[in-house]
Amino acid sequence: MADVVAAPKSAIVIKGLTKIFTLGKEKVYALNGIDLNIAENEIICLLGTSGSGKSTLLNMMAGLEKPTKGSITVFGERVDKMSERKLAIFRQKYMGFVFQSYNLLPNLSAIDNVSLPLAFAGVKRSVRTKKAKKMLKLCGLGKRMKHKPTQMSGGQQQRVGIARAFVATPKIVFADEPTGNLDTHTTIEIMEMMVKMARENKQTLVIVTHDIEIAAYADRIYHIIDGRIDAVEDNRDKQIIPLEEKAADIPDVKVSEQSEDGLGIREGAAESPPDEPKIEPVEDKDEPADPQKEEERISEILGSSKIENEIHTEDETI
């Protein structure tokens, strides 16, 4: 008899979630009766076209927006019922975020950007600097620690974004169109990096995308249409697995081989040294963001804006 396998623990449980935005007399059903259950250590993708409700759903999971109806439970706690103060602490403790437009603070170096979540969590500077440096090295940015966002390519900025999201090892990492502004080669690098880290740290990773090729990295794909889950696809038998992980798990696999369905290992994924992206990022197609608003948003998501004054780049610490 096979051993009894315990049911995986839930990380996020959503029931009957509806979100209506009212624009004048018009009602927009951004979400229209969502039920889902995301397990711990699971990598899931919310896949859908623009306007289907993906970001609204992700924001609800992170407690950044309140539902019109329904419940959101994260690690046993109702985030829709939490006060803003409690939510801020909860997010600090359990959640990391990767954004499409990276959302790094422009006046801070890579090391200080990555240190932010640790600073919000009250970690003392010597420790957070050490952790941030380690994380940046892991992300292939050992030589870019003192660089500011404008001195880095889009791919490098997003690697700083990933380092920041993962540095405090949150139990959940949310990534909303994390490669939306990047070229194909850099997209593969970024996706592999996130998936590898989430696996190694046993984290839950929630990826929002409109791109089926990004969704291929997930264990499960939720197809979102018009604010509803149209289908849930179990993707574990055909997902893309980062090269090193695959090589370690399956001793005989040749890492240069393409899997049968063409989704397994993609050529070139591990070719270039991570510090030297071959292709520069494509131009950001979105409207330029208002820096003031961006900073407010980052502070809202990551914690408190007050602590920022305590962050310094000290040459001797690098």
Ligand SMILES: Nc1ncnc2c1ncn2[C@@H]1O[C@H](COP(=O)(O)OP(=O)(O)O)[C@@H](O)[C@H]1O
């Ligand atoms: N703050 C808002 N006010 C009004 N309508 C909104 C707001 N946010 C999102 N919407 C609407 O809700 C729908 C879903 O949006 P969104 O979740 O951003 O979609 P996606 O991320 O899939 O592109 C869209 O029709 C969008 O216009």
Ligand SMILES: [Mg+2]
């Ligand atoms: Mg969106």
